[in-house]
Amino acid sequence: MTPGAVRDPTLRRPVQARDVALVDLIDRLLDGGVVIHGDITLAVADVDLLYVGLRALVASVNTIEEKMGVRLSAHSDVLDNDRLDVDAFGSDSLGSDSVRSDALDSDALDSDPFHSGGAGG
Amino acid sequence: MLYVYAISDSPDRPEVLGLQDAALSASGGKGLFAIWSEHEEPRLGADEAALLKHERVVEALLEKGPVLPMRFGSWMDDPAAVLEMLAERRSDFELGLEQVRGAVELGVRALVHEEPAERVPALAGADRPGTAYMLARLNDEKRSEAIAAHIHEPLRALSRASTSRKTSLSGSVNTAYLVDRDDVDPFRAAVQKLDQAVEDAAIVCTGPWPPYSFTPAGSTP
Numbered sequence: 647m648t649p650g651a652v653r654d655p656t657l658r659r660p661v662q663a664r665d666v667a668l669v670d671l672i673d674r675l676l677d678g679g680v681v682i683h684g685d686i687t688l689a690v691a692d693v694d695l696l697y698v699g700l701r702a703l704v705a706s707v708n709t710i711e712e713k714m715g716v717r718l719s720a721h722s723d724v725l726d727n728d729r730l731d732v733d734a735f736g737s738d739s740l741g742s743d744s745v746r747s748d749a750l751d752s753d754a755l756d757s758d759p760f761h762s763g764g765a766g767g
Numbered sequence: 768m769l770y771v772y773a774i775s776d777s778p779d780r781p782e783v784l785g786l787q788d789a790a791l792s793a794s795g796g797k798g799l800f801a802i803w804s805e806h807e808e809p810r811l812g813a814d815e816a817a818l819l820k821h822e823r824v825v826e827a828l829l830e831k832g833p834v835l836p837m838r839f840g841s842w843m844d845d846p847a848a849v850l851e852m853l854a855e856r857r858s859d860f861e862l863g864l865e866q867v868r869g870a871v872e873l874g875v876r877a878l879v880h881e882e883p884a885e886r887v888p889a890l891a892g893a894d895r896p897g898t899a900y901m902l903a904r905l906n907d908e909k910r911s912e913a914i915a916a917h918i919h920e921p922l923r924a925l926s927r928a929s930t931s932r933k934t935s936l937s938g939s940v941n942t943a944y945l946v947d948r949d950d951v952d953p954f955r956a957a958v959q960k961l962d963q964a965v966e967d968a969a970i971v972c973t974g975p976w977p978p979y980s981f982t983p984a985g986s987t988p
Contacts (some may be wrong), residue, residue, distance in 0.1 A: 651846065654784070667973055668815070670874050670876075670973045670974075670976070671818065671819075671822060671976075672818060673820050673932065674820065674872075674976060674980065675821060675930075675979070676838070676839055676840075677834075677835045677838075677933065678838065678979030678980050678982065679837050679838035679839070679841075679979045679982055680773075680774060680836065680837045680838060680841070680860075680863075680982045680983065681838050681841075681984075681985075681986045682771065682837070682838075682841045682842075682843065682986060683841075698813040708804065725792075734946050742905035757956055
């Protein structure tokens with residue numbers, strides 16, 4: 647990459663590099679940047695965010711392991727990719743109904759910008 | 768409702784579309800602007816496509832000048848509210864833009880390899896599995912800290928600023944650096960050199976990123 651330009655790297659990197667980068671991207675987008683409202687939401691959407699981060703992390707664990715030759719997964723139920731039902735997280739959007747708990751199904755979510763199960767996006 | 772992408776010193780909008788393929792607009796004046804797009808409702812799925820669209824707008828802005836990226840999911844009522852926010856936080860934003868002008872963020876991640884128990888002297892005296900476990904974790908922490916300090920030294924010299932980012936993996940390092948564009952290549956070369964030199968860890972450099980880790984703190988009440 648030339649020093650003077652930042653050219654849409656997230657969309658043009660090879661897929662494997664992008665998998666690893668997605669974790670870093672999500673981390674920055676959701677935990678970094680200028681904050682407008684102090685209570686940024688996410689008291690409610692913490693669970694959604696967890697799934698956003700977790701899905702990306704799971705997707706990239708294999709890549710990191712391959713590239714760096716380290717073992718990250720303790721072969722727990724959560725990180726065992728053979729058993730993990732990725733569809734549980736939703737293929738297009740994260741936080742699908744199958745992982746939504748009663749705590750999230752409240753009216754308060756209607757005005758919540760992170761309501762990922764609803765319309766929009 | 769307006770979805771805000773970033774704070775900029777210019778009202779010029781890049782030729783990319785925002786979330787839901789909405790056109791970009793700018794509000795502000797006197798060298799301080801916010802870039803946004805308008806939407807019917809403040810709803811969006813926190814899915815990969817939306818995240819990448821937000822990022823694409825921010826990176827397109829970064830190509831033209833300094834930018835303070837907004838956190839994903841930043842909504843405001845209308846242009847008047849945007850102007851009010853800019854007025855309230857003008858000095859912070861102006862300072863922030865100057866601090867990142869001409870620079871990008873680079874991430875450095877290090878994954879410290881586990882040390883086999885046989886090689887850890889402190890564990891020799893551990894008589895119970897629980898004790899051994901805690902001592903092993905303590906040993907990991909110390910090794911991480913030592914490696915982190917070792918990595919940081921040469922990289923500090925090649926950057927304007929740095930800050931730690933959270934990391935959920937134990938025995939790992941995650942640091943963000945603010946680096947002059949001209950120093951990006953030397954910085955990356957330095958990370959590669961560290962990766963080769965440090966046997967106990969795998970070290971990678973990610974980015975360049977817009978300066979998400981170097982934006983002014985504080986929020987609009």
